[in-house]
Amino acid sequence: MSRIVIRNVRKTYGRNEIVQGLDLDIENGEFVVVLGPSGCGKSTLLRMIAGLEEITSGEIEIDGRVVNRLEPRERGCAMVFQNYALYPHMTVAENIGYGLKVAGVKKDERARRVAAVAATLGLGEMLTRKPAALSGGQRQRVAMGRAMIREPRVFLFDEPLSNLDAKLRAQLRLEIRQLHQRLKTTSIFVTHDQTEAMTLADKLILLNKGRIEQMGSPAEIYHRPQSLFVAEFIGAPPMNILSAEVGDDRFLHLGTAWRLPVTHEIAAGPLKIGFRPEDVAVTHQPIPGSAAFDVMLVEELGMGQLAHGKIGDPTGGADIVVHLPKGSAPVVGQRLFISVPAHHLHAFDIGTGKRLATDNIVAEDGQHQVIGFSGGR
Amino acid sequence: MVERSRTFDLVAQVILFLGLVVALIPFIIVAIAASHDLQTVNRVPMPMTPGHDFLKNVAEAWDRADLGTKLINSLIFATGVALGKVLIAAFSAFSLVFFRYRGRMAIFWAIFITLMLPLEVRIVPTYSVAANVLSPYQTMLDVTGITWLIEKLSGIQISLQWGLLNSYTGLIAPFVATATGTFLYRQFFLTLPDEWVEAAKMDGAGALHFFIDVLLPVSRTNMVALGTIMFVWAWNQYLWPLLVTTDPSHATAVMELKELIPSAYGIPDWNVAMAGTLIVMLPPLIVVVLLQRWFVRGLIATEK
Numbered sequence: 001m002s003r004i005v006i007r008n009v010r011k012t013y014g015r016n017e018i019v020q021g022l023d024l025d026i027e028n029g030e031f032v033v034v035l036g037p038s039g040c041g042k043s044t045l046l047r048m049i050a051g052l053e054e055i056t057s058g059e060i061e062i063d064g065r066v067v068n069r070l071e072p073r074e075r076g077c078a079m080v081f082q083n084y085a086l087y088p089h090m091t092v093a094e095n096i097g098y099g100l101k102v103a104g105v106k107k108d109e110r111a112r113r114v115a116a117v118a119a120t121l122g123l124g125e126m127l128t129r130k131p132a133a134l135s136g137g138q139r140q141r142v143a144m145g146r147a148m149i150r151e152p153r154v155f156l157f158d159e160p161l162s163n164l165d166a167k168l169r170a171q172l173r174l175e176i177r178q179l180h181q182r183l184k185t186t187s188i189f190v191t192h193d194q195t196e197a198m199t200l201a202d203k204l205i206l207l208n209k210g211r212i213e214q215m216g217s218p219a220e221i222y223h224r225p226q227s228l229f230v231a232e233f234i235g236a237p238p239m240n241i242l243s244a245e246v247g248d249d250r251f252l253h254l255g256t257a258w259r260l261p262v263t264h265e266i267a268a269g270p271l272k273i274g275f276r277p278e279d280v281a282v283t284h285q286p287i288p289g290s291a292a293f294d295v296m297l298v299e300e301l302g303m304g305q306l307a308h309g310k311i312g313d314p315t316g317g318a319d320i321v322v323h324l325p326k327g328s329a330p331v332v333g334q335r336l337f338i339s340v341p342a343h344h345l346h347a348f349d350i351g352t353g354k355r356l357a358t359d360n361i362v363a364e365d366g367q368h369q370v371i372g373f374s375g376g377r
Numbered sequence: 378m379v380e381r382s383r384t385f386d387l388v389a390q391v392i393l394f395l396g397l398v399v400a401l402i403p404f405i406i407v408a409i410a411a412s413h414d415l416q417t418v419n420r421v422p423m424p425m426t427p428g429h430d431f432l433k434n435v436a437e438a439w440d441r442a443d444l445g446t447k448l449i450n451s452l453i454f455a456t457g458v459a460l461g462k463v464l465i466a467a468f469s470a471f472s473l474v475f476f477r478y479r480g481r482m483a484i485f486w487a488i489f490i491t492l493m494l495p496l497e498v499r500i501v502p503t504y505s506v507a508a509n510v511l512s513p514y515q516t517m518l519d520v521t522g523i524t525w526l527i528e529k530l531s532g533i534q535i536s537l538q539w540g541l542l543n544s545y546t547g548l549i550a551p552f553v554a555t556a557t558g559t560f561l562y563r564q565f566f567l568t569l570p571d572e573w574v575e576a577a578k579m580d581g582a583g584a585l586h587f588f589i590d591v592l593l594p595v596s597r598t599n600m601v602a603l604g605t606i607m608f609v610w611a612w613n614q615y616l617w618p619l620l621v622t623t624d625p626s627h628a629t630a631v632m633e634l635k636e637l638i639p640s641a642y643g644i645p646d647w648n649v650a651m652a653g654t655l656i657v658m659l660p661p662l663i664v665v666v667l668l669q670r671w672f673v674r675g676l677i678a679t680e681k
Contacts, residue, residue, distance in 0.1 A: 083570060085572035085576040089591075
């Protein structure tokens with residue numbers, strides 16, 4: 001258990017700046033997930049903390065001690081790799097116990113600790129097997145055991161679930177979470193899978209091109225994305241983003257389809273408007289503040305449907321996705337009417353992509369608030 | 378390209394069988410010749426049915442060529458060369474693949490280029506070094522005038538001597554470096570996942586631990602393959618042992634075959650010569666037979 005402080009850390013390869021001056025505080029016992037598209041520098045960051053990658057400039061501190069110049073083994077970190085990195089010629093027990101063997105721990109003590117770790121991971125039966133005789137999930141458990149056995153101060157996970165199939169992934173995700181609840185070891189988990197990120201994180205860090213795009217609790221990031229990048233990256237299907245304009249008439253225009261009154265906090269001019277597919281309310285008849293929506297494609301999800309279509313006129317309108325509750329049975333070609341509760345509208349600056357300072361975009365005059373929306377979230 | 382048809386299978390079988398026959402015929406002739414007595418073996422054409430003197434000929438060859446000693450010499454020589462090559466190649470490839478230092482590629486290519494300089498090409502300088510390992514240093518001292526200076530100052534004449542002629546070291550040492558082996562290991566090491574090194578680092582295992590605990594065990598099939606090839610190759614060496622060993626007690630079995638070949642005006646006892654040949658070819662054959670399963674695996678597959 002320990003606290004990690006990262007101060008202005010940079011990593012450059014030649015002229016390529018992979019990590020650009022990162023500042024980060026990780027509290028004792030926190031489970032931090034670093035999420036981002038490939039090439040955003042998330043693995044590099046993890047490897048710098050582990051000591052596998054040199055830090056170009058800046059400082060990394062674990063428990064108040066600057067570890068920049070320390071060897072990986074002196075930092076007290078343990079790492080779980082994406083491809084497990086098990087040694088094929090060693091049995092499960094030998095793989096798990098290798099770190100102890102190198103550290104010179106006596107044989108019987110080693111066996112005792114290996115057995116204890118294996119028991120927590122449900123590997124008790126497999127100690128004498130070779131990794132080749134294990135399934136993917138079991139291999140990853142062995143890799144976790146290898147990390148756990150030295151009782152590290154920090155757990156580092158480098159996309160550990162990416163090589164597993166969807167069902168196993170969900171199961172191991174749960175196990176990792178349970179393990180963390182029990183051990184309370186500070187953990188950093190790198191992934192490009194947002195479901196993993198959302199479900200595991202105490203604190204979620206979204207990385208883009210070597211910079212922190214947003215940091216906060218998963219709910220915060222989902223419900224109040226601070227930039228267009230975050231809004232589009234988080235959520236499946238992603239948030240609908242439309243170009244809009246606030247006219248001098250104090251109305252928000254989305255093409256010709258939609259016209260909503262805005263609060264005085266919003267300046268006139270172009271901007272981007274976003275709303276999540278599941279925040280949309282659908283009616284069969286037009287109501288005040290609604291826009292026509294022509295269904296062009298329906299995806300069945302079981303717990304609802306995704307309707308892809310256009311708002312506005314069918315030729316020039318914008319493509320959006322709408323999540324419909326279970327049993328609503330939309331038909332391709334059908335015209336529906338959609339409206340979005342004002343507090344579910346996100347507004348972003350068209351130039352910087354940053355979230356506008358105010359959350360009150362649309363004036364709530366009572367007329368445009370749609371009530372009675374029972375989305376199948 | 379997997380073709381599955383009866384005719385194709387048949388053709389393949391016939392070709393394989395012909396290949397086998399071609400490969401085996403010389404050995405069969407040798408074995409038959411070794412079983413005849415002096416008269417029969419010199420009849421033209423030699424009868425192709427085995428005779429009854431096989432054991433007698435073998436015993437005769439064993440005594441005349443002193444094969445007991447010579448086989449042991451050969452065994453020490455070939456095992457030494459094979460072991461040396463396996464270890465040195467593993468070490469040099471380890472260094473080339475897992476460490477980053479200046480001139481790494483240059484060193485790799487320098488090693489690779491030695492493929493073009495087999496012992497036969499550099500035999501004179503190698504002999505000279507074997508005769509006195511320190512001679513290059515002596516030359517350096519002489520040329521730079523240090524010998525002269527020291528002699529003038531102290532009256533001591535420097536004369537470095539360390540001969541390796543007629544010793545196992547002299548037999549083995551010139552052969553232990555191997556470009557082929559280094560290359561084989563290098564290619565194998567390059568296929569290993571980087572995460573192994575990183576996992577070892579996280580586990581706190583140093584370079585030597587990683588080498589001994591991980592690299593050597595996973596490359597054991599490669600080691601066996603290389604060891605087998607090199608054992609057979611070293612066993613068959615003739616020129617170098619002939620040069621370095623003047624003392625018969627250090628001679629190798631392959632050299633001694635020469636003693637068994639009848640001279641132009643001697644008794645043409647080819648039966649004894651062939652019996653000797655059979656004895657001498659036996660050890661490498663045993664090694665290959667025992668290790669062939671590993672050997673094939675080491676050459677074709679990487680362990681998962």
